[in-house]
Amino acid sequence: MSNDTTRLKSEECIRLGAILDIEGHHYRRLLRLAWRQNSYMQRQDVDRLEANAREWARYLPLANEARISRERFVGELAARNGLTIPPGRVEDLLDHTDPTTTRTVAGALGKVRHAAARLARQNELNRLLAEFCLDLVHEEAEIFKSAVLENPAGCYDKGARNQGRGPGGVIVKQA
16 A cells, blocks of 8 residues: 555546546457457468458447547546546556445456556467468469469460469469
8 A cells, every 4th residue: 555645536547437437348358359360260261361450440449439538537637636647547547446446446457467468469370370371372372383384284274274283273372
């Protein structure tokens, strides 16, 4: 407990908890989209990847707005109560709340942090998978290129149609 005797009103803390719940909700929604993205990349489902990207573009701004709203509210609470707390530091406010309110706000904050950490981890896994997929496509393109350049007659018939056999059939679907 700090030496400062300033106490936040319980209504302010309840509102802060609600704001944190909204932010956590948005991060969990983005996490579900990140899980789907991973699944779609593994299955090379281009159509669903595109739809998922549209959903991501729709919900990411809402998550950002929720974070900004929380940061503003923390800044307002600090200013109203004469506290010098950076806007992003919710836990610094907890030194100025009663124990019941502290548990409520800390619980909501914990959920936000947990969801944000899982989202960051899944995004990193998706980045690694995308990087692997791009490397794989590059390797397949090199195999295709060398096969065509070495023996173009073995890959295509006289009508320039793929014969469907040999190294020319390596690339099956455009990603």
